[in-house]
Amino acid sequence: QSVLTQPPSASGTPGQRATISCSGSSSNIGTLSVNWYQQLPGTAPKLVIYNNNQRPSGVPDRFSGSKSGTSASLAISGLQSEDEADYYCASWDDSLKGWVFGGGTKLTVL
Amino acid sequence: QVQLVESGGALVKPGGSLRLSCAASGFTFSDYYMSWIRQAPGKGLEWLSYISSSFGSTDYADSVEGRFIISRDNAKNSVFLQMNSLRAEDTAVYYCARYMVAPTGPYFDYWGQGTLVTVSS
Numbered sequence: 001q002s003v004l005t006q007p008p009s010a011s012g013t014p015g016q017r018a019t020i021s022c023s024g025s026s027s028n029i030g031t032l033s034v035n036w037y038q039q040l041p042g043t044a045p046k047l048v049i050y051n052n053n054q055r056p057s058g059v060p061d062r063f064s065g066s067k068s069g070t071s072a073s074l075a076i077s078g079l080q081s082e083d084e085a086d087y088y089c090a091s092w093d094d095s096l097k098g099w100v101f102g103g104g105t106k107l108t109v110l
Numbered sequence: 111q112v113q114l115v116e117s118g119g120a121l122v123k124p125g126g127s128l129r130l131s132c133a134a135s136g137f138t139f140s141d142y143y144m145s146w147i148r149q150a151p152g153k154g155l156e157w158l159s160y161i162s163s164s165f166g167s168t169d170y171a172d173s174v175e176g177r178f179i180i181s182r183d184n185a186k187n188s189v190f191l192q193m194n195s196l197r198a199e200d201t202a203v204y205y206c207a208r209y210m211v212a213p214t215g216p217y218f219d220y221w222g223q224g225t226l227v228t229v230s231s
Contacts, residue, residue: 002154033215037155044205044224045155050217088155092216098171099147099157 119225132206
């Protein structure tokens with residue numbers, strides 16, 4: 001059972017917008033920033049959103065992040081086949097004194 | 111460009127020990143915190159430990175506290191994870207990651223390709 005809760009799967013067709021949610025608590029998302037990682041099959045995770053809504057250099061502006069209260073969301077617009085991957089949210093937890101990750105969401109581009 | 115290359119993964123018996131290494135390049139290693147994160151087969155990500163840049167202060171997840179030790183050698187641009195008293199549930203791909211401690215919030219910005227540790231008799 002992960003501290004941060006994500007739906008196990010999400011899907012969309014090419015060109016559509018997909019959204020992945022991440023639910024936490026006051027000890028993590030509620031007071032601290034959220035980061036999102038993309039893990040393509042057989043590869044290492046890659047940072048796609050940091051500090052709730054910031055995109056690292058090289059990440060397409062199709063990727064966006066938001067946070068409200070104890071929840072966060074990752075949105076991917078103009079879906080492409082290469083976006084098919086597992087996505088993880090992460091935040092520091094002040095009660096556990098450690099990093100916590102969501103269980104991951106498998107995004108399928110139909 | 112930033113590169114992180116892990117090594118040292120192997121098949122080890124329960125109760126055994128293993129030392130993982132992560133060689134960094136493409137940035138001023140001594141300026142950055144570093145971290146280890148693992149992923150069990152078919153499972154999600156689990157943070158294990160971090161080490162600060164200069165003074166080497168450390169922190170661990172409860173699951174590995176007392177069994178794993180993180181260290182670094184800034185002269186060799188390397189970070190290590192000494193793993194003792196290994197259990198079957200420690201079987202995973204182990205990633206090292208650069209840990210950005212920014213005023214707006216921390217994050218892991220670069221990850222290595224991972225090294226596989228299998229604990230089995």
